[in-house]
Amino acid sequence: MVSCRFSRFSIFGGTLCLFFFATCSTQPSARPEITEPEVSGSESSLAAVNPEALKHFMDGEMLLVQGNYPMAILEFQDALIYDSSAPAILTSLAEAYMKLGKFERAEAHLLEAISHAPKNREARELLGHQYLIRGQVDKAEREYELLKEFYPASKEFSYVLGEIALRKGELESAQEQFWKIYQEDTMEVRALQRAAGIARDRGDLKFAFEAFEILTDFDPENAQFWRAYSELAVVLERYQSAISGLERLTDLTSDDPQILERLAIVYFDNNEVEKADSVLHHLYDDGHKSPGVFYYLGRIAMSKEEYETLESQSSEFIESFPHERSGYTHLAMARINLDKTLGAISTLLKARELFPDDFAVNYLLGNSYTIEENYLLAKESLLSALKIEPESRVAKHLLATIYNHLEEWESSDGLYRELLEGEGNDSQALNNYSYTLAERDVKLDSALQMAQKAIVFEPENPAYLDTIGWIYFKMGEYQKALQYIEKSLNLEDDNSVVLEHFGDVLVKLNRNDLAREYYQKALEIDTGNQRLLEKIESE
Numbered sequence: 001m002v003s004c005r006f007s008r009f010s011i012f013g014g015t016l017c018l019f020f021f022a023t024c025s026t027q028p029s030a031r032p033e034i035t036e037p038e039v040s041g042s043e044s045s046l047a048a049v050n051p052e053a054l055k056h057f058m059d060g061e062m063l064l065v066q067g068n069y070p071m072a073i074l075e076f077q078d079a080l081i082y083d084s085s086a087p088a089i090l091t092s093l094a095e096a097y098m099k100l101g102k103f104e105r106a107e108a109h110l111l112e113a114i115s116h117a118p119k120n121r122e123a124r125e126l127l128g129h130q131y132l133i134r135g136q137v138d139k140a141e142r143e144y145e146l147l148k149e150f151y152p153a154s155k156e157f158s159y160v161l162g163e164i165a166l167r168k169g170e171l172e173s174a175q176e177q178f179w180k181i182y183q184e185d186t187m188e189v190r191a192l193q194r195a196a197g198i199a200r201d202r203g204d205l206k207f208a209f210e211a212f213e214i215l216t217d218f219d220p221e222n223a224q225f226w227r228a229y230s231e232l233a234v235v236l237e238r239y240q241s242a243i244s245g246l247e248r249l250t251d252l253t254s255d256d257p258q259i260l261e262r263l264a265i266v267y268f269d270n271n272e273v274e275k276a277d278s279v280l281h282h283l284y285d286d287g288h289k290s291p292g293v294f295y296y297l298g299r300i301a302m303s304k305e306e307y308e309t310l311e312s313q314s315s316e317f318i319e320s321f322p323h324e325r326s327g328y329t330h331l332a333m334a335r336i337n338l339d340k341t342l343g344a345i346s347t348l349l350k351a352r353e354l355f356p357d358d359f360a361v362n363y364l365l366g367n368s369y370t371i372e373e374n375y376l377l378a379k380e381s382l383l384s385a386l387k388i389e390p391e392s393r394v395a396k397h398l399l400a401t402i403y404n405h406l407e408e409w410e411s412s413d414g415l416y417r418e419l420l421e422g423e424g425n426d427s428q429a430l431n432n433y434s435y436t437l438a439e440r441d442v443k444l445d446s447a448l449q450m451a452q453k454a455i456v457f458e459p460e461n462p463a464y465l466d467t468i469g470w471i472y473f474k475m476g477e478y479q480k481a482l483q484y485i486e487k488s489l490n491l492e493d494d495n496s497v498v499l500e501h502f503g504d505v506l507v508k509l510n511r512n513d514l515a516r517e518y519y520q521k522a523l524e525i526d527t528g529n530q531r532l533l534e535k536i537e538s539e
Contacts, residue, residue, distance in 0.1 A: 053082035057089055064096055072096045087113040091123045094130075103130050119150045128160070137168055155181055155188060162194065171202040189218055193225075200232065208232055209241075216245070223252045230262075239270035257288040268296055273303060291317075291324045298330040310334040325355050332364050336371070344368045359388040363395055370398065375405045393419060397428060404436050412436060427464070430454035435467045438474050447471050462492040470501055478508045496526035503535065 060075030076093035083089065090113035097106040107130060113123040128143030141164045148157040158181050165174035175198040181191035196211035212229040219225060230245030246263040253259050260279055267276035277300050283293050294317040301310035311334035317327035328351035335344035348365040355361050366381035382399040386392060396415050403412035416433035419426050431454040437447035451468040458464055469484030485502045492498070499522035506515035516536055523532045 050082045053079045053086070053089070056082070057092070060089075060092060060096070064092060064099075067099075069096045069099045073100075085112075085116050087117040087120045087123055090116075091120070091126060094123075095126060098126070098130055098133075103134050106130055121147065121151060124150075132164075132167075137164060140164060141168075155185070155191075159191070159194075162191075166198070171198055175199050175202065175204070175207070189215065196228070200228070205232055205236055209236055209238070216248075220248075221252065223249060226252065230266075234266060234269075239266055242266045243270065243272075257283055257286070257290075261288070261290060261292050265292065265296060268299065273300055276300060289316075289320060291321050291326070294321070294324075295326050295330075298326070302330075302333060305337070307334045307337045311338065323354065325351065325358055325361065328354075329360050329364060332368065336364075336368060341368050341371045345372070357388055359385050359392065359395075362388065363392070363398075366395070366398060366402075370402060373405075375402050378402050379406065393422070393426070397432070400429075400432065409436075409440065425457065427454040427457040427461075430457075431461075431464045431467050434471060438467070438471045441474055444471060444475050448475070460491060462488040462495070462498065465491070466495075466498045466501060469505070473501070473505055473508070478505055481505045482509065494525060496522040496529070496532075499525070500532060500535075 056075045056079035060072045060079060063069075063072035063075060073093060073096045076089055076096065079089045080086070080093070090109045094106040094109040094113070097103070097109065107127065110123050110127040110130070113120055114127065117123070124143050124147050128140045128147070131137070131140035131143065141161065144157050144160045144164065147154070148161065151157065158177060162174045162177035162181070165171075165177055175195050178191045178195035178198065181188050182195065192211055193215060196208050196215065199205070199208035199211060209229065209232040212225055212232060215222070215225040216229050226245050226249045230242050230249060233239070233242035233245055243263065243266055246259060246266060250256065250259050250263060260283055264276045264279035264283070267273070267279065276296065280293055280297050280300070283290075284297065294313060297313055298310055298317070301307070301313060310330060314327055314331035314334055317324065318331060321327060328347055332344040332347045332351070335341070335347065345365065345368045348361055348368060351358070351361045352365060362381050362385035366378045366385060369375070369378035369381060379399065379402045382395055382402060385395045386399065389395065396419055400412045400415040400419070403409070403415065413433070413436075416429050416436075419429035420433070423429075430450040434447040434450040434454070437443045448468070448471050451464070451471055454464045455461075455468055465484045465488035469481045469488065472478070472484065473481035482502075482505045485498060485505055488495075488498050489502060499518050503515040503518035503522065506512070506518065519532050519536045523529060523536065526532065
């Protein structure tokens with residue numbers, strides 16, 4: 001009875017024959033009876049080998065190596081005539097059937113081989129492998145679990161079980177399997193790498209970050225590890241770690257422009273604006289003018305209020321990348337702040353043709369029309385913005401202001417109520433709603449309550465102080481009105497509306513000469529205001 005498995009890569013040497021004779025047994029007859037193995041497993045008694053079984057087996061192995069599977073099957077079948085229970089012959093026969101895609105026959109022979117030698121490693125491996133090919137994952141898993149139990153020193157079975165868990169969609173189990181391999185042997189770095197990758201895929205970012213941190217310590221020259229480590233650090237907002245990783249990565253990649261760009265972005269996100277600016281200008285000067293470089297140079301120019309620089313860079317951004325939306329919005333922001341509102345509108349109208357469903361474009365267009373006091377077009381643009389982002393509070397705030405200008409009170413009140421229902425602590429909505437009620441001389445008690453609540457949130461806000469003062473004015477409480485509006489002016493003395501309000505309060509207190517001075521100050525800011533001229537003349 002043959003009970004060994006041969007390496008087909010040694011069939012031409014004498015070692016194979018010696019190995020065969022040392023570990024195989026046979027019956028002497030031409031067609032021997034099937035015999036039971038003397039021991040279970042991979043061990044067997046030592047006895048002489050049947051030369052006919054050996055001859056057919058070796059010929060079958062040769063044909064298997066050559067890829068002549070049908071003829072190999074015939075040889076193995078002939079070998080089984082002389083030793084019908086040999087696990088080695090049965091396993092080789094199963095392998096030949098697998099090569100031909102006849103998996104059911106292969107399975108039958110492998111199961112027979114295992115029945116004679118339950119711990120036969122190659123038979124079980126081949127059985128598990130063919131189960132995987134056939135998609136019978138649970139059966140394959142069972143075989144590899146047994147192999148792991150029989151051969152605990154062989155880590156390869158743990159690896160296969162990890163991959164099987166992945167195939168079954170059991171990502172957490174797979175991660176734990178690979179992590180356990182690493183814990184048992186810290187030299188098994190590929191297991192740690194596999195666990196880290198799975199953890200990243202399943203969103204266990206803290207584990208993945210810590211695993212890649214270990215990997216970078218193990219192999220500090222591995223750019224792939226540093227890249228993963230840095231990206232995870234960014235996502236976890238561990239910016240100092242991200243910066244350290246990206247700085248190391250730039251060294252390993254010879255200042256790769258894309259890595260430098262990523263480093264600049266992390267500098268920016270970590271409020272290290274000067275470092276970001278330095279790296280971005282270095283890239284720009286070297287000709288690496290990517291959309292990201294333009295975008296963050298623009299962000300930095302805005303943060304420094306360098307709007308002429310922003311205008312120039314944004315124009316080049318649009319010329320280089322006409323289909324990048326941020327080029328247009330940056331140019332519009334520059335022109336708005338340079339008092340070139342009509343130029344901003346022209347830019348945004350072009351952007352809207354390209355990006356009709358972009359919130360920022362429609363919102364900025366509405367804002368620009370508001371500056372130009374073209375409230376109907378502002379309303380249209382803001383309604384478009386809210387169709388894109390229905391929950392945008394900033395768009396609702398501006399649209400409510402537009403409704404006020406258009407005296408569409410029902411719409412403005414509805415928006416303010418909506419803002420306060422969504423967030424009762426919205427001090428801007430409280431202030432603006434109360435102010436518009438005061439301007440209309442309606443619901444003054446409700447207006448006062450909202451204004452008082454807004455002041456609690458921002459007690460030093462000049463606009464809020466003016467609002468509550470103006471409500472008291474409308475209620476006829478002029479001393480209280482004077483107190484709040486005067487405090488507003490102490491904080492900010494260049495608002496023409498507040499100056500005018502203060503003058504109105506002074507008039508009610510019969511301090512007409514002083515009132516005229518404040519009306520004059522307001523007129524110097526808001527030149528040509530007919531209402532102020534009339535008040536000055538009447539006093």
